[in-house]
Amino acid sequence: MSEAPLTISDRIQEKLDDLTRAERQLAHSILENYPASGLGPLTALAKDANVSVPTVARMVQKLGFKGYPDFQSELREELKAKAKDPIEKHDTWAENAPSEHMLNRFTDAVIDNIRHTLGQIDPKGFDEACALVADDQRHLYIVGGRITHTLAEYLFLHMQVIRPKITHIQSTSNTWPHYLLDVKEGDVFVIYDVRRYENNTLKLAEMAHAQGAKIILFTDQWRSPVHQLADISLSSRIVVPSAWDSAVTTMLLTETMISAVQNLSWGDTKERMEELEEMFDQTKLFRKFT
Amino acid sequence: MSEAPLTISDRIQEKLDDLTRAERQLAHSILENYPASGLGPLTALAKDANVSVPTVARMVQKLGFKGYPDFQSELREELKAKAKDPIEKHDTWAENAPSEHMLNRFTDAVIDNIRHTLGQIDPKGFDEACALVADDQRHLYIVGGRITHTLAEYLFLHMQVIRPKITHIQSTSNTWPHYLLDVKEGDVFVIYDVRRYENNTLKLAEMAHAQGAKIILFTDQWRSPVHQLADISLSSRIVVPSAWDSAVTTMLLTETMISAVQNLSWGDTKERMEELEEMFDQTKLFRKFT
DNA sequence: ACTTTGTTGTGATATATTTTTCACAATTTT
DNA sequence: AAAATTGTGAAAAATATATCACAACAAAGT
Structure with a gap:
């Protein structure tokens, strides 16, 4: 079984329940524009999420990284891997589902409806x-x-x-x-x-x-x-x-x-x-x- | 019309002829897995491309950036923008209404919601x-x-x-x-x-x-x-x-x-x-x- | 072959940023 | 009221970046 290599995004979402309020807030901010915001300096991320610098530092360790740089380098790896992956051809909506999955077919149709309607x-x-x-x-x-x-x-x-x-x-x-x-x-x-x-x-x-x-x-x-x-x-x-x-x-x-x-x-x-x-x-x- | 805002990748390719051998080598290395490698530390990029640290520093300035951090932050901006784009393409939804019209703003937000959710x-x-x-x-x-x-x-x-x-x-x-x-x-x-x-x-x-x-x-x-x-x-x-x-x-x-x-x-x-x-x-x- | 000229790497260094931690106060939750 | 969480401000440690001088090198022309 070649399992999905578990992205950082996944890992964050899994741990979401173990996180405290400020950490969750931070997590959402990271996911908000993923992965870009995680690739900037720690300070910027903290300000973006309206949390303190130590909170960021504490969380990345909670997520199992050695430190912020470690976290970043994994993010980059992920980005590199994704860029190589041919999956992104037809942008599927639910990335983890095949494009024939009902989630993707349905959403496709709905977006199309919206476009036509608004047009x-x-x-x-x-x-x-x-x-x-x-x-x-x-x-x-x-x-x-x-x-x-x-x-x-x-x-x-x-x-x-x-x-x-x-x-x-x-x-x-x-x-x-x-x-x-x-x-x-x-x-x-x-x-x-x-x-x-x-x-x-x-x-x-x-x-x-x-x-x-x-x-x-x-x-x-x-x-x-x-x-x-x-x-x-x-x-x-x-x-x-x-x-x-x-x-x-x-x-x-x-x-x-x-x-x-x-x-x-x-x-x-x-x-x-x-x-x-x-x-x-x-x-x-x-x-x-x- | 609002043309595509010229990515860094584009800028590099344009300048490709003005670059010297080592710089070109570096440029290709950056484009190789773009944008991931540009988001890491300068030193890593230099090693990756088999060029020296000053070469990297010299080139980013030649490309018109204030320095390597400046270069990186633009890369991140680009990544952020790209993540938003896949279908949105800034084509306004209700073509007969200005883009600030509630119809367009609201639809923008909803599409964004859908993409995030399905993602x-x-x-x-x-x-x-x-x-x-x-x-x-x-x-x-x-x-x-x-x-x-x-x-x-x-x-x-x-x-x-x-x-x-x-x-x-x-x-x-x-x-x-x-x-x-x-x-x-x-x-x-x-x-x-x-x-x-x-x-x-x-x-x-x-x-x-x-x-x-x-x-x-x-x-x-x-x-x-x-x-x-x-x-x-x-x-x-x-x-x-x-x-x-x-x-x-x-x-x-x-x-x-x-x-x-x-x-x-x-x-x-x-x-x-x-x-x-x-x-x-x-x-x-x-x-x-x- | 020999300059000349421009390019590149080396190693060193100064600067600038970033990350990591602390202790403690403020705040929130239990 | 007690416990847990979070922010503050600061400082230390670790990295990263930007430069410099200079030597090594390569390509171009003579």
Whole structure:
């Protein structure tokens, strides 16, 4: 058995549990841009990971190296070996799996979906959609179908924090006619509908449209019939090597929308502060969970 | 247009004619296993190339670097950049939007997450997890938290079609102690837990573990504490330019699992046929929609 | 063959960095 | 409150780098 020669990356990950908080933080920093950061001076690495110099020194020894230079020289060996290896031809995603492995095939397809989807999207329309969703003068209704209600709820959960006046409707439930009574002109519907397109969803969209609501539609490349009524359609490619369709791209657009709406709601000034706070928050989390 | 930023390798080759014999010898040695040898100590490089130390020092300056350390740090930069590149290639995703547009920034981050995640995943563990989930002798419990229950439900909805004996538990609900009564040794728990990790989820995992259940954990790069109890952990990078974390990569893994489990459930014989058919199918689709 | 000219290695040395350790205080975790 | 972890600042030890002068060498032209 010619076993995989156990890279340093592997070794780090294995030991991850035996490491202390600061060490783990350092480990992640090393893996973050591997192996480049490990090849620089120890001091730089320490600063990069926001840990002290002794922490680095202590850890490399914990990992079983004689010292930092020893660690580095093994890293270089590894790099040398990898450069010789012909495996990297087709960049596989999961390097340790053959390219026919489901992990690689699936990911290939998803990346392809993302590329196609983003390549064809209309940024203006997207921005308009975000603006509509961000406008808390309008009541926001979020609608999903049998499967897509999970995406709808995902959007709902986040919007709940960002703005008031939102409702999550499941088109497959029979309670939704209720909600429609209250719909006012100018309210916004975010509707998820991918194949197989659901009749209920279409009906719901029609009624909403009839009441003068704006409709933003998340759909697939073949476009749900709701498309006819929608003010803005965002269609994603959803084809993967599976018996089912992929919701990954749709979720990507959804998350992007969440982020964009958040920014709009907070105003330009706070945007940067938020980014900072995020980083800070992240650091705190590192400290908290050891 | 932003041309490729001229690697050090390029620079060396360009200057090759201006170099003297020993320097050329050195240059070739550097290119021989590039960039590894350039990242070691100057002395080692000199010995490797069978040239003297001053020759190396003289050459790096001739190449326009301030000194050997300068040369090295540029090499590291290059390596870092290259590691990021394989598919990203700085082609902006939404071509009609500027690269600072949220669509592009967000997608960049997500692709990066996917690459990191897949790069570090253990395919063996993944396969084992799929086998466990596919085994319909075992009852399958799917658990999600406040946000992640949407992912859990997504998995649940698909598994429902593929196999019997599954239950979707929401860790935030107070009904879950009920279910645990029925858990038998060998049953399987698929648990979603990303930061901020939920106490309920941990408790639930502990009880499941105590009853001898297998645990498969979907978590983030920092790993939920449930990790300690899990038989298999699948961790995803979740960092995006947003106030929230991204679930896209986790969903990608989930969908991949669904697809893999589906294949397993159809029996070994049909598996390959199906794969072929899939590929064929995929090709057809490519032709159709391009 | 004999310069001439430019290149290269040697050995030595000064400088600059880096690594490794310490002791101790601050902090966090148990 | 005790134990473990981490950062600080400093210093010592170890390496690495940059240079120098000079001799050895090689190639080119005379």
